[in-house]
Amino acid sequence: MRDDILLRVEKPARYIGNEINMIKKNPEEVDIRFAFCFPDVYEVGMSHVGLQILYYFFNRRSDMYCERCFAPWYDMEEIMRNENIHLFALETGDPLNKFDFLGFTLQYEMSFTNVINMIDLAGIPIWAKDRKEEHPIIIAGGPCAYNPEPLAEIIDLFYIGEGEVSYDELMDLYKENKKNGGTKKEFLEKALKVDGIYVPCFYDVTYKENGEIETFTPNHKDAPKKVRKVIVNDLDKAFYPEKQLVPLIEVVHDRVTMEVFRGCIRGCRFCQAGYVYRPVRERSAENLLDKADNLVKYSGHEEISLTSLSTGDYRDFKKLAGGLVDKFSGENINISLPSLRIDAFSLELMKKVQEVRRSSLTFAPEAGTQRLRDVINKGITEEEILNGCGLAFEGGWNRVKLYFMVGLPTETDDDLIGIAKLSSAIVDKYYEMPKEKRTRGVSVVVSSSCFVPKPFTPFQWAPQATFKEFMAKQKLVKTSMERKQIKFNYHEVQLSSMEGVLARGDRRIGKAIVRAWEKGAKFDGWNDLFKYDIWTEAFKEIGLDMAFYANRQREYDEILPWDFISIGVSKEFLINEMEKALEGKITLNCRSQCAMCGAKSFGGGVCYEV
Amino acid sequence: MKYRIKFSKVGKIRFIGHLDLLKVFQRAIKRGKIPISYSKGFNPHQLMGFAIPLPLGMASVGEYLDVETSEEIPPEEIMSALNNVMPEGIQILDVRKFTKSDRSCAAVLEAALYEILLDDKIIDFSEIIKNMFLQNSFEIEKISKRKTKIEDIKPDIFSLEEISNDKFTFFRTIISAGSQRNLKPELLVKYIYKYMGREYEPLKVKYKRIELFKNNNGEFLPL
Numbered sequence: 001m002r003d004d005i006l007l008r009v010e011k012p013a014r015y016i017g018n019e020i021n022m023i024k025k026n027p028e029e030v031d032i033r034f035a036f037c038f039p040d041v042y043e044v045g046m047s048h049v050g051l052q053i054l055y056y057f058f059n060r061r062s063d064m065y066c067e068r069c070f071a072p073w074y075d076m077e078e079i080m081r082n083e084n085i086h087l088f089a090l091e092t093g094d095p096l097n098k099f100d101f102l103g104f105t106l107q108y109e110m111s112f113t114n115v116i117n118m119i120d121l122a123g124i125p126i127w128a129k130d131r132k133e134e135h136p137i138i139i140a141g142g143p144c145a146y147n148p149e150p151l152a153e154i155i156d157l158f159y160i161g162e163g164e165v166s167y168d169e170l171m172d173l174y175k176e177n178k179k180n181g182g183t184k185k186e187f188l189e190k191a192l193k194v195d196g197i198y199v200p201c202f203y204d205v206t207y208k209e210n211g212e213i214e215t216f217t218p219n220h221k222d223a224p225k226k227v228r229k230v231i232v233n234d235l236d237k238a239f240y241p242e243k244q245l246v247p248l249i250e251v252v253h254d255r256v257t258m259e260v261f262r263g264c265i266r267g268c269r270f271c272q273a274g275y276v277y278r279p280v281r282e283r284s285a286e287n288l289l290d291k292a293d294n295l296v297k298y299s300g301h302e303e304i305s306l307t308s309l310s311t312g313d314y315r316d317f318k319k320l321a322g323g324l325v326d327k328f329s330g331e332n333i334n335i336s337l338p339s340l341r342i343d344a345f346s347l348e349l350m351k352k353v354q355e356v357r358r359s360s361l362t363f364a365p366e367a368g369t370q371r372l373r374d375v376i377n378k379g380i381t382e383e384e385i386l387n388g389c390g391l392a393f394e395g396g397w398n399r400v401k402l403y404f405m406v407g408l409p410t411e412t413d414d415d416l417i418g419i420a421k422l423s424s425a426i427v428d429k430y431y432e433m434p435k436e437k438r439t440r441g442v443s444v445v446v447s448s449s450c451f452v453p454k455p456f457t458p459f460q461w462a463p464q465a466t467f468k469e470f471m472a473k474q475k476l477v478k479t480s481m482e483r484k485q486i487k488f489n490y491h492e493v494q495l496s497s498m499e500g501v502l503a504r505g506d507r508r509i510g511k512a513i514v515r516a517w518e519k520g521a522k523f524d525g526w527n528d529l530f531k532y533d534i535w536t537e538a539f540k541e542i543g544l545d546m547a548f549y550a551n552r553q554r555e556y557d558e559i560l561p562w563d564f565i566s567i568g569v570s571k572e573f574l575i576n577e578m579e580k581a582l583e584g585k586i587t588l589n590c591r592s593q594c595a596m597c598g599a600k601s602f603g604g605g606v607c608y609e610v
Numbered sequence: 611m612k613y614r615i616k617f618s619k620v621g622k623i624r625f626i627g628h629l630d631l632l633k634v635f636q637r638a639i640k641r642g643k644i645p646i647s648y649s650k651g652f653n654p655h656q657l658m659g660f661a662i663p664l665p666l667g668m669a670s671v672g673e674y675l676d677v678e679t680s681e682e683i684p685p686e687e688i689m690s691a692l693n694n695v696m697p698e699g700i701q702i703l704d705v706r707k708f709t710k711s712d713r714s715c716a717a718v719l720e721a722a723l724y725e726i727l728l729d730d731k732i733i734d735f736s737e738i739i740k741n742m743f744l745q746n747s748f749e750i751e752k753i754s755k756r757k758t759k760i761e762d763i764k765p766d767i768f769s770l771e772e773i774s775n776d777k778f779t780f781f782r783t784i785i786s787a788g789s790q791r792n793l794k795p796e797l798l799v800k801y802i803y804k805y806m807g808r809e810y811e812p813l814k815v816k817y818k819r820i821e822l823f824k825n826n827n828g829e830f831l832p833l
Contacts, residue, residue: 003667004813006622006625006667007667007813008813012625012666012667013625013626013627013630016622016623016625017622018622018623018697018698018699019697020637020641020695020697246637248623248626248630248634248697249626249627249630250629250630250633254633296640297641298641299637299641300636300637300638300639300640300641300695301637301640302636302637302640331640332648332654
């Protein structure tokens, strides 16, 4: 990128690459050029652990060069469009349209317009059918690939599952096909035989008069009726990088990140990650402690973070956390411990590794009453929360963050008022301490977001609250808050409503997403940049009803757009969970009692723990 | 043990700002296994201090920082350890141990040498400058966060010498820098353009910092 352009944009270092541990290869000497595209701004994308893993996974192949590309910010995009500069990869600065593959990671629905924008900025036709042999193949993976249909006419093929499993086979096929002078279509046909690959152009969809799907059928003999996700069974044997990219500018998370396990034993009924990543598979503490040395050594970071969906559920947690403290506390390296359940042990550990004064404790009760927490199968009781807070207050903490959702199935006004009551009870807990211990006062920050029903959860059939209903609910919570020590924030309602439409969208809404993009939608995940009006107009112009996707009760026998994907968890199980939710019955976590969800069929993880 | 480190920042990495540069150094020191000392207190940080921030986008071959270590190491070891782990564009040029009389680089800094390239060929530039210096004062509007005031920058300019080639006007200048008096080179260039009656276009001027000086009994010496 030219210097005179870099001088004109905000945070020019977003576009210069050359970070610590960046891979350098001669692009002339590889067979496959792959651009890992993160459809958000640099600072967000560079904080993503999946990018760090796949970047080194791809680049361990000598026949492949994986480079990176992020969504340019508004100022840079304007200059690029005015001066006809194509979107480029950071490593070589080469335009993306010279690459063999663009690989997008779909982390959140509201980044879909950025995907489209990046393809367009690269000078590549956005519709798959318009792309020719000379254009790159566009592949996408990540959590939103579990309902790929909204982007089915844009993306050439989707990867359903964990990258370490099938990418080598897919890249070998591509290389072979390219060497033999095969066409893109021939490659896509061959890809049908690779586990976890979905090639949308080989499937046809028909619709009923009422808008529901009538049939969803393969139109190619090799296209599987069901695409089953692929997962790594033994994470200790899977590839894990020795190094990680260290940005030259501040990003969202500046630290060594270690993935402790995948999946979650909890089975919260609203949580897509809790189902699609089943079963839980852990890395051993020995393996992680071993990896930590190099990750710290080659990065120079002064913080290590453990990531997973619920780190407190890690069986070897004491060994891992203790081991990290022993290894690194003498070197001024902080250990950050997100997603912990609060008990005496974790508090003691947190005191050891973190500065008490600055940190606050976080709880996610998600719902305000025990009844509703049972409905969503959030296995935390009021007593546990209050006891945890009590211990923390005694230990010197005085700030608590609470996360809730509104709009959950079966929710009543009592549940909403319960959010305020629980928050007040925590304040009361603080004042139960003797006065001499209450030196700094207490602050409770309550955040409430709007529930978005997601595919592959028991709530995938449930209607989402309408925009108006959400507003009324948030207002009720807000007005119920009485204590001055409580600060209440709520998540952008319009954004969640839109996310609700896209999350359970079908193939037809792709046109509305493109229309919204044409009308200027991008960076929709950014509250201040999101423009709801554009989206409502776009859906109107395409002739689609947003309420059909978001606010409608679906029947169990309806063909859902993502039904052709198998996550290993059976539909019967999800139906049963939905029914249990309505009865307020909980399901025990995977380690307490197997709920027979179906994920055992993968042959590994928690299902086979002894 | 204190050490003074001289380094350059050229190429694309000059597009990172001062606070990011600080982080880049902190991590390089960790990667290079330099036994850096930490401040005491709740939030310990590495003991290091830069002479003066380098503006984002500007190249330099004469930047300085001081670091404090918990044990004595040969300066050339610090230099090679850091050069092995630095990102492209930052090079350690020299490391020396503090002498008894040394004070922090920020405290002793008084002047800076810049090379300034005007993307423009100005005829008789030296003559123009000579005439310019015949004036008693160089008055120009200095805009700071709170207020705008007229300031005389002539006392801040210690030398100005043309080194143009066939295509561009090019000059070297030593001007005040540091906590006592500080002149941004851009203000000087703005003044020169104002004096010539031409419009100043920021993107057509390239600045490069060459050296930072302390004042040793009236003589400028590199830090």
